[in-house]
Amino acid sequence: MTLELTGASRRDLLKASVVGGGLVLSFSIAPKAGAAEAGAQALNAYVRIAPNGLVTIMAKNPEIGQGVKTSLPMMIAEELDVLWENVRIEQADNDPKLFTRQFAGGSLATPMNYDDLRKVGAVARAMLVNAAATAWNCPSGECKTAEGHVIHVSTGRKATYGSLAGQCAGVAAPDPKTIPLKDPKTYKIIGQPKRQYDTKKVVTGQPLFGIDVRVPGMLYATFEKAPVFGAKVATADLEAARAVKGVKKVFIVEGGTKLDGLLPGVAVVADSWWAARKGRNALKTTWQDHPTSKQSSAGFDKRAAELNAGAPQMNLRKDGDVDAALKGAAHTVEAAYAYPFLSHAPLEPQNTTAHFKDGKMEMWAPSQNPEPGRQLVASTLGIKPDDITVHMTRCGGGFGRRLSNDYMVEAAWIAREAGAPVKLLWTREDDMHHDLYRPAGYHYFKGGVDDKGNVVAWQDHFVTFGEGEKLASSAGMGGTEFPARFVPNCKIDQSTIPLGVPTGPMRAPGSNALAFVNQGFIDELAHAAGADPVAFKMKLLGDAPMVGTGPSGYNAGRMRGVLAEAAKMSGWAARDKLPKGTAMGVAFHYSHAGYFAEVVQATVNPANGAIKVDKVWVAADVGRQIVNPLGAMNQVQGAAIEGLSHALYQKITIVDGAAKESNFSNYPLLRMAAAPPVEVKFVITDYPPTGLGEPALPPVIPALCNAIFAASGKRIRTLPIDTKQLKA
Amino acid sequence: MPYKLNVNGKVLEADVDADTPLLWTLRDTLGITGPKFGCGIAQCGACTVHIDGKATRSCVLPVSAVGDKAVTTIEAMENHPIGKKVQAAWMDLDVAQCGYCQPGQIMAATALLAKTPKPTDADIDQAMTNICRCATYTRIRAAIKQASGQKVTA
Numbered sequence A: 001m002t003l004e005l006t007g008a009s010r011r012d013l014l015k016a017s018v019v020g021g022g023l024v025l026s027f028s029i030a031p032k033a034g035a036a037e038a039g040a041q042a043l044n045a046y047v048r049i050a051p052n053g054l055v056t057i058m059a060k061n062p063e064i065g066q067g068v069k070t071s072l073p074m075m076i077a078e079e080l081d082v083l084w085e086n087v088r089i090e091q092a093d094n095d096p097k098l099f100t101r102q103f104a105g106g107s108l109a110t111p112m113n114y115d116d117l118r119k120v121g122a123v124a125r126a127m128l129v130n131a132a133a134t135a136w137n138c139p140s141g142e143c144k145t146a147e148g149h150v151i152h153v154s155t156g157r158k159a160t161y162g163s164l165a166g167q168c169a170g171v172a173a174p175d176p177k178t179i180p181l182k183d184p185k186t187y188k189i190i191g192q193p194k195r196q197y198d199t200k201k202v203v204t205g206q207p208l209f210g211i212d213v214r215v216p217g218m219l220y221a222t223f224e225k226a227p228v229f230g231a232k233v234a235t236a237d238l239e240a241a242r243a244v245k246g247v248k249k250v251f252i253v254e255g256g257t258k259l260d261g262l263l264p265g266v267a268v269v270a271d272s273w274w275a276a277r278k279g280r281n282a283l284k285t286t287w288q289d290h291p292t293s294k295q296s297s298a299g300f301d302k303r304a305a306e307l308n309a310g311a312p313q314m315n316l317r318k319d320g321d322v323d324a325a326l327k328g329a330a331h332t333v334e335a336a337y338a339y340p341f342l343s344h345a346p347l348e349p350q351n352t353t354a355h356f357k358d359g360k361m362e363m364w365a366p367s368q369n370p371e372p373g374r375q376l377v378a379s380t381l382g383i384k385p386d387d388i389t390v391h392m393t394r395c396g397g398g399f400g401r402r403l404s405n406d407y408m409v410e411a412a413w414i415a416r417e418a419g420a421p422v423k424l425l426w427t428r429e430d431d432m433h434h435d436l437y438r439p440a441g442y443h444y445f446k447g448g449v450d451d452k453g454n455v456v457a458w459q460d461h462f463v464t465f466g467e468g469e470k471l472a473s474s475a476g477m478g479g480t481e482f483p484a485r486f487v488p489n490c491k492i493d494q495s496t497i498p499l500g501v502p503t504g505p506m507r508a509p510g511s512n513a514l515a516f517v518n519q520g521f522i523d524e525l526a527h528a529a530g531a532d533p534v535a536f537k538m539k540l541l542g543d544a545p546m547v548g549t550g551p552s553g554y555n556a557g558r559m560r561g562v563l564a565e566a567a568k569m570s571g572w573a574a575r576d577k578l579p580k581g582t583a584m585g586v587a588f589h590y591s592h593a594g595y596f597a598e599v600v601q602a603t604v605n606p607a608n609g610a611i612k613v614d615k616v617w618v619a620a621d622v623g624r625q626i627v628n629p630l631g632a633m634n635q636v637q638g639a640a641i642e643g644l645s646h647a648l649y650q651k652i653t654i655v656d657g658a659a660k661e662s663n664f665s666n667y668p669l670l671r672m673a674a675a676p677p678v679e680v681k682f683v684i685t686d687y688p689p690t691g692l693g694e695p696a697l698p699p700v701i702p703a704l705c706n707a708i709f710a711a712s713g714k715r716i717r718t719l720p721i722d723t724k725q726l727k728a
Numbered sequence B: 001m002p003y004k005l006n007v008n009g010k011v012l013e014a015d016v017d018a019d020t021p022l023l024w025t026l027r028d029t030l031g032i033t034g035p036k037f038g039c040g041i042a043q044c045g046a047c048t049v050h051i052d053g054k055a056t057r058s059c060v061l062p063v064s065a066v067g068d069k070a071v072t073t074i075e076a077m078e079n080h081p082i083g084k085k086v087q088a089a090w091m092d093l094d095v096a097q098c099g100y101c102q103p104g105q106i107m108a109a110t111a112l113l114a115k116t117p118k119p120t121d122a123d124i125d126q127a128m129t130n131i132c133r134c135a136t137y138t139r140i141r142a143a144i145k146q147a148s149g150q151k152v153t154a
């Protein structure tokens, strides 16, 4: 359906970034925008230096709260060798020719840019050194740099970057492939806690977000779509809407059938958003019947059970002989797990401002993935991509929702029809009714453990959504998902249910559900065997450093490292001293190249089943370098608390082909009173730095469910957790 | 009809329907975009402003009900004796992720500290009901403690 950031496609993205030679492009093309500061000189697409020494660095990727507007420029500034206080950061427009792939997804910003952006800084630094050496008539090797100056080592002669930048114009840049980089031990910016560049603007309420965009002469729009995804308008009282004060234009949009594209609906354009909404209320729209209008979550549940009763439709993995192993096992367990659809619900509802004038479209979009948005607008409206400019605004949350650009194409269409600049803004209800949801799923497990505590059999019949091999977006599971490859007899099957509900990647796609089921069922096996869950899981991870090779390789050694650390941090060994009703659970998960183990301590009140999460401990291994520890800590704590919110509260129910939940009143999110302290430790290992916005989330869900089991004896196999079942 | 509103110490005029929520009057008519829209039904707190010093969800407050009460938004917190301390703590601890909820969080925290200068954890739990979708609650709690001169633990 849309950009899929798990499995193979994630690797394709990585490959594209390398093969595409983005770095070379960035150096060969000078930025088209003139430098904002008087006399500033652009050294490449990312760096300009003003005569007064102020350095402006472009932030290439969309900022969705993951901190890349700060962390990516940190990489450039480090190698450029300037003082961070002298750096100004500017958000780049969507411009793949200058900046290659610009998106927020897959926790890829760090791994895809860490080498390239450091080289961007190093090349610019080398140009400044060469300029100084030319002026001083000495070999560049006699010069060093420090804090925005080039220094001639033997004489101590000094020149500011600001005075040298002008002499770099037209000078050939050295080859980024061979440019030397700093010894990380000498880093002054990377690895230091840096506040988000825009933190002051955020706390003073300055306009930063898509919703804050104002364009002269701008009108406001709302767009009503069918609750059943893709249904067409049957009737709408356009005249009644037009009669509402302030309403300027009301029209039906035919739309298409692609659920992440322009769908049918009614647009109301007015001189204020409130007037547009009042106009919309007058429409009394009715909708044509649609083939998926009978779909429901209850129906999916029933169908999943039916499919499990029959033969699986396809096999994803088969090692050894599961049936024989189950027969010979000392302990066996059978369990059915299920998880619901989820809405991303970023706090800023979807919006885009668009202005179509003289055949050209200008857009301001809070998108995680603006280039596919531009292409979608181009193909839907029949405009050349080169005639579309997309300005990236800060996003009030992303979580994967804004990888799709449905709101962008709606705004573009409505603005062209309206003949004026238009800000399209969805209501929260629009957002919750028209998400690309985290897909629901079902897992029917059988497992066996021998008398020494080894898992000898693992069987999973995964019932997911799609048709045959063509799965709904983010509804897939790889055949190497843990504990596959760690259990000698392993069978993973798959069956599918056709789906008329749009789905898409949500923070740690796949993993946010698979960790829950797999780590929960492993915990069941540990308890069946009477084993300490940490020791049991450590044993399951085995002794080998690596299992598998290449992109699907699993570094069991790194996982053992974080598991041991999480146990140590949490005082796992002393957990039997906790009061009755309070217990710890543990889980780990590998995703997005990160190794995470987490322990949750929770208390279950036997009187009413209420759960209190007392504390979370996270041990994280994302390689040798945390780029910005201040931001990294925030990401990990937020991810852990978000995971708790999934487990405790969140569920989208499909009824009559539509999402039933509509707002935070019936789709609650975790609030302050339920937020536990989250202690985080980064385990540093000698691997390339990778992302952490996503992999921190998955383990907390099974860790909580496992803690609840330890506290109450009740096993959570369905999300969200039904506290009624936890009453003693 | 035209309403005279006392916003951030200035009298501003907005010609809007009586049922227009204060939030949209501020954002669309007066161009004061610090208060954010998250839900429209008083659930999330992104739209929080002070009405005579009290934290109020402006998305459900019709402009006609404001009268001559003092409306204060995040834009005026730099001049508010408590608000500026709260903002300073928010910056110091770098609370925000996406930042979208934070104007509302700061307004709620400032109102809390105005009433309860040294809030306990329980006070914070009770007063801070705004949603942070990015779940920055750990730092919000710490920043409130810091702004109130208490020891920061988280």
Ligand code: FES
Residues within 6 Å of the ligand: B036, B037, B038, B039, B040, B041, B042, B043, B044, B045, B046, B047, B048, B057, B058, B059, B060
């Ligand atoms: S927008 Fe007012 S409480 Fe959510």
Ligand code: FES
Residues within 6 Å of the ligand: A065, A347, A396, A397, B096, B097, B098, B099, B100, B101, B102, B131, B132, B133, B134, B135, B136
């Ligand atoms: S920081 Fe994103 S919603 Fe709070």
